[in-house]
Structures are given as structure tokens and as C-alpha cells.
Amino acid sequence: MPRSPMLFASTLAALMLATPPVLADDPLRLAVDVPYEPFEYKTADGTLTGFEVDLGNAVCAHLEIQCTWVEQPWDGMIPALMARKFDAIMSSMAITEERSRQVLFSEPYYTTPSAWITPRGRDIDISDKASLEGLTAGVQRATLQDRYVTDLYGDVLEVRRYASADDVVADLRAGRLDLTFMDYPIAEAMIEIDAEASDFVRISDFIKEPDTYFGQGVGVAFRKRDRDLAERFNQALAELKANGTYDEIMSEYFSYDIKL
Structure with missing residues (x-):
């Protein structure tokens, strides 16, 4: 749903200092915890799909970059991001104060109760x-x-x-x-x-309240040093909302509006 944080402060701090930013020419690796239908799940033939998968693919197409999806169990999601097993988390991660001390979030792109x-x-x-x-x-x-x-x-x-x-x-x-x-x-x-x-x-x-638990919506999570990448995602998400692509994807999975 949206999902809750675990603290790994000292380890994460060391990893953040030790890891370089994402290289522009590398395929971008997006992490998801599967299954979490309708946000990310697999069809009968094993194809990865869902609202966030479709939206993430749309963002990558808009940015004209190659993206791949990495499956990661939820309770190790943030440590795996810091260990560079992938470059961003796009898996219904609620923006909370605790998590924001560990990762850099995009602008929120949905909220659900x-x-x-x-x-x-x-x-x-x-x-x-x-x-x-x-x-x-x-x-x-x-x-x-x-x-x-x-x-x-x-x-x-x-x-x-x-x-x-x-x-x-x-x-x-x-x-x-x-x-x-x-x-x-x-x-x-x-x-x-x-x-x-x-x-x-x-x-x-x-x-949906209080914010202490439910945060300010769901965002894409990045390593704190990857500010340029986060800003590119913010711009792409805003443009996909403006041109109707976001609404088209949302309507395939929900009968109600999940935008903030």
C-alpha cells in the first residue's frame, strides 16, 4: 500500500557516502515488491504489470531512457537501494519524515486510503x-x-x-x-x-491520517545524492499528468481518482 520504514541509520549513512551517482548512460533500475496488486503484479504468463509499472515505463519513455525492473522484498528495500542493487524505488512507498531522513523522494504521485x-x-x-x-x-x-x-x-x-x-x-x-x-x-x-x-x-x-503514519502521499525514492534524477522524474510525472497519460493509466486500474 503504502508501506512503513525501518531504520538502518549508521549503515545507510556509510553507504550513501560510498556510492557514486547514477551514470546517465546506464539502464535505470526501478525496484518493486511483487505482488502488490493493482500497483505491481504478474500476469499468468509472468509479465510484470500494474499501475506503477505502467507509469514507470511511461516516465522512462518520456525521458527517452532505458529502464529495467528489479524485484526486491519490501523489508529490505531501502538498504538495497543504498547498496546500489537498483537506482530508485517505485513501489508504493509513502513519504514519511522517517524515510525522508534516509532517501530523497520525488513529488508525490498518488495517495490512497x-x-x-x-x-x-x-x-x-x-x-x-x-x-x-x-x-x-x-x-x-x-x-x-x-x-x-x-x-x-x-x-x-x-x-x-x-x-x-x-x-x-x-x-x-x-x-x-x-x-x-x-x-x-x-x-x-x-x-x-x-x-x-x-x-x-x-x-x-x-x-488517510494522521501524516505521522500515512505520510504525504507516495513518491519515488532515490539515493539522496541523485537529485538530478529525482528532478527529471518530477518533470516527467508533471508532464504525464498534464498531457493525460497519467489519467489514462490510472483509469485502467482504478474507478476513482488517486491523484493528490
Whole structure:
């Protein structure tokens, strides 16, 4: 969804000092954590696709540069960027104060809400925190949803952390979880929600605040020294929004506006 930071301050500082900027003639390597549908996932034939993949490819075409995609597990994403395994992260990374101390962000290019979801028929009142005592909630590990639930509900909920959203949904379907807190487009893409025939319902409003957890939207993350590259991305994203390309890509994956 958007996903939460881990601190590796001393190691990252050393890596940032030791690594040169991206060379203009090198293929640009963009990192994603797969699957995270509809933002990045693979089709049945193994093709990498999704909103951010299509948008990233459009940015590269606009800049007339060659780009490749690198798959990277989420919980090692920022250290791998600093270790030069790739040149930028374009994988639903929320812009937060903590992360901004480690990486340089582009201007935000989308924002989406999170929501609480539970199997249909469960009588759960998320607004009554005391009533949640002893229930089990699933979250994807190291995401902003993980941090939000742990900080605000960890004293009443048993929080179970999973490597992927797929694993969260699998245990929700199997009855091993009472509820989950997820980036709503991810939940919408993975499980039918609220429709009469659906097995799942949303039991909260759409949640985007406070900024402490949800940041200022999602941005592309770069090493701090790669300011020129970040500015080129900012210009390309602005031009793709202005010429309608962004809206065309967005409409393929969402029935609502995710622009800031």
C-alpha cells in the first residue's frame, strides 16, 4: 500500500557516502515488491504489470531512457537501494519524515486510503476499541498499516505480521484472522468487498491520517545524492499528468481518482 520504514541509520549513512551517482548512460533500475496488486503484479504468463509499472515505463519513455525492473522484498528495500542493487524505488512507498531522513523522494504521485476489513457476519465495531480485546488482526510486515495497528491497537489486538498481502488474505479467508487493516486498493483487488455476494465487508471509513503514519502521499525514492534524477522524474510525472497519460493509466486500474 503504502508501506512503513525501518531504520538502518549508521549503515545507510556509510553507504550513501560510498556510492557514486547514477551514470546517465546506464539502464535505470526501478525496484518493486511483487505482488502488490493493482500497483505491481504478474500476469499468468509472468509479465510484470500494474499501475506503477505502467507509469514507470511511461516516465522512462518520456525521458527517452532505458529502464529495467528489479524485484526486491519490501523489508529490505531501502538498504538495497543504498547498496546500489537498483537506482530508485517505485513501489508504493509513502513519504514519511522517517524515510525522508534516509532517501530523497520525488513529488508525490498518488495517495490512497487504508481500511479495516472483516469477514461478513462478524459483529466488530472498530470505533469501540475496548471491544476489540483478544481479536486477531493481520497486516503486511513493515508497512505503514503495520505501524499504525501496532501503535494504536497493539494493546488490545493480537497483531500477526505477514510477508505479503497474499498471506494476510489467505489467513483471513481461512478464518485464522478476525480482521485486517490494508491499503484499500490492494484489498479491493484481492478480495471482493461490500458487494452482496462478497464474503468480506469494510467496517471503517477510509483512513488517510494522521501524516505521522500515512505520510504525504507516495513518491519515488532515490539515493539522496541523485537529485538530478529525482528532478527529471518530477518533470516527467508533471508532464504525464498534464498531457493525460497519467489519467489514462490510472483509469485502467482504478474507478476513482488517486491523484493528490
